[in-house]
Amino acid sequence: MAVxxxxxxxxxxxxxxxxLTGVVRYFSSQLAEYxxxxxxxxxxxxxxxxxxTPSGGVDT
Structure with a gap:
């Protein structure tokens, strides 16, 4: 944990x-809505x- x-x-x-400006400019604006x-x-x-898991099960 960080404090x-x-x-x-x-x-x-x-x-x-x-x-956030960078995230929009370089990431989310490059993707289509879908x-x-x-x-x-x-x-x-x-x-x-x-x-x-590799076998298709799920570890929690």
């Missing part, structure tokens, strides 16, 4: 706008904590 110091949190806030939908579904599946 941000007050100074670190301020730096994070300062960087947010620049970071590709963003598929990416969202993929990320949701990965975030559910279930890890597929």
């Amino acid at each position: 941000l110091t007050p100074h670190g949190l301020e730096r994070l806030r300062e960087a947010t706008e620049t970071h 590709q963003l939908d598929v990416l969202g579904e993929t990320c949701a599946k990965l975030a559910d904590g279930k890890i597929p």
